[in-house]
Amino acid sequence: MKIGNFEINGYAALAPMAGVADRAFRELCIEFGAAYVVSEMVSSKGITMHDRKSDSLMQLGETEKSAAVQIFGCEPEIMAEAAKKAESTGCPVIDINMGCPAPKIAGNGGGSALMKDPDLAARITEKVVSAVNVPITVKIRAGWEEDNLNAVHMATLLEKAGASAITVHGRTRKQMYAPPVNLDIIRQVKEAVKIPVIGNGDIVDAKSAENMLKVTGCDFVMVGRGALGAPWIFRQINEYFENGTIIPDPPIEERMKVMLRHIKQLCENKGDYIGMREARKHAAWYIKGVRGAAAFRQEIGSLESYDQLESIINKVIAAANLI
Numbered sequence: 001m002k003i004g005n006f007e008i009n010g011y012a013a014l015a016p017m018a019g020v021a022d023r024a025f026r027e028l029c030i031e032f033g034a035a036y037v038v039s040e041m042v043s044s045k046g047i048t049m050h051d052r053k054s055d056s057l058m059q060l061g062e063t064e065k066s067a068a069v070q071i072f073g074c075e076p077e078i079m080a081e082a083a084k085k086a087e088s089t090g091c092p093v094i095d096i097n098m099g100c101p102a103p104k105i106a107g108n109g110g111g112s113a114l115m116k117d118p119d120l121a122a123r124i125t126e127k128v129v130s131a132v133n134v135p136i137t138v139k140i141r142a143g144w145e146e147d148n149l150n151a152v153h154m155a156t157l158l159e160k161a162g163a164s165a166i167t168v169h170g171r172t173r174k175q176m177y178a179p180p181v182n183l184d185i186i187r188q189v190k191e192a193v194k195i196p197v198i199g200n201g202d203i204v205d206a207k208s209a210e211n212m213l214k215v216t217g218c219d220f221v222m223v224g225r226g227a228l229g230a231p232w233i234f235r236q237i238n239e240y241f242e243n244g245t246i247i248p249d250p251p252i253e254e255r256m257k258v259m260l261r262h263i264k265q266l267c268e269n270k271g272d273y274i275g276m277r278e279a280r281k282h283a284a285w286y287i288k289g290v291r292g293a294a295a296f297r298q299e300i301g302s303l304e305s306y307d308q309l310e311s312i313i314n315k316v317i318a319a320a321n322l323i
């Protein structure tokens with residue numbers, strides 16, 4: 001797939017996920033074969049006001065050659081200025097968030113609220129496109145609500161405004177993250193525009209990735225929650241698409257090793273205090289489905305140190321291997 005002149009080789013992208021898909025997790029997913037990753041959303045206002053947190057959210061790791069920085073906001077001028085700053089960090093693509101359903105974002109006119117104002121969405125896109133040299137992509141939803149599925153209208157306007165690719169999360173804002181995902185609307189968007197379309201929503205394994213491609217005809221797939229506690233999903237998708245082989249999840253020992261590596265990197269990037277607190281949710285995802293997970297999750301909830309995590313993991317492995 002080509003986003004403007006930027007070439008992406010592979011099949012699947014890691015979705016932008018605030019509070020989750022940070023540098024440590026994105027680089028881990030790349031190691032497992034994610035062909036493209038998108039940063040957590042960054043406030044355009046925060047960027048233009050030199051907010052330290054916004055600056056750090058825009059930082060890409062050494063291995064993030066195929067990555068976008070995602071910005072959100074609703075003021076064309078500020079979005080354009082923020083895009084210039086994002087470009088100066090060296091990211092090869094900038095993505096605009098027009099899908100976030102959170103009241104904090106949509107309530108202020110950004111994210112999915114732009115689905116209700118396609119003309120403003122197009123003006124923002126046009127301004128941002130003309131402010132920078134890197135390609136601009138936009139991530140949208142199926143619509144604001146079921147009665148107004150306007151993804152096709154949005155996508156055609158955004159293409160005209162200069163967007164180089166569109167990601168469609170096949171849900172409405174009203175649905176938040178609830179099923180079902182509307183694959184037909186993604187298919188309709190793909191038919192309506194010439195730029196690449198990235199299909200997103202409920203891809204949890206190689207077969208659901210294949211289904212997204214087959215049903216919608218999209219150019220590329222994007223995996224969100226299916227990668228949480230399971231970064232190896234990208235290896236599984238790649239293996240299936242290249243050789244038709246379904247590979248199982250790694251054994252528990254390997255899964256726990258991956259988790260430890262992930263958390264170690266998280267602590268290196270953010271320091272032990274923040275790292276261990278953020279580790280709690282990741283650890284809970286990594287142990288999902290293992291024997292005795294509920295009890296371990298309680299222990300994980302008060303995780304303070306890396307040593308404590310290692311000792312819980314030993315117990316998780318022992319419990320999983322009990323005959």
Ligand SMILES: Cc1cc2nc3c(=O)[nH]c(=O)nc-3n(C[C@H](O)[C@H](O)[C@H](O)COP(=O)(O)O)c2cc1C
Pocket residue numbers: 015016017018019020039040041070097098099100139169177200201202203222223224225226
């Ligand atoms: C914890 C979390 C944080 C998210 N943050 C963002 C974000 O920063 N920007 C964005 O465009 N979408 C965000 N999303 C939406 C995802 O990118 C994706 O569109 C959605 O989860 C649907 O894909 P999935 O069914 O594969 O999870 C977030 C989703 C989750 C679960």
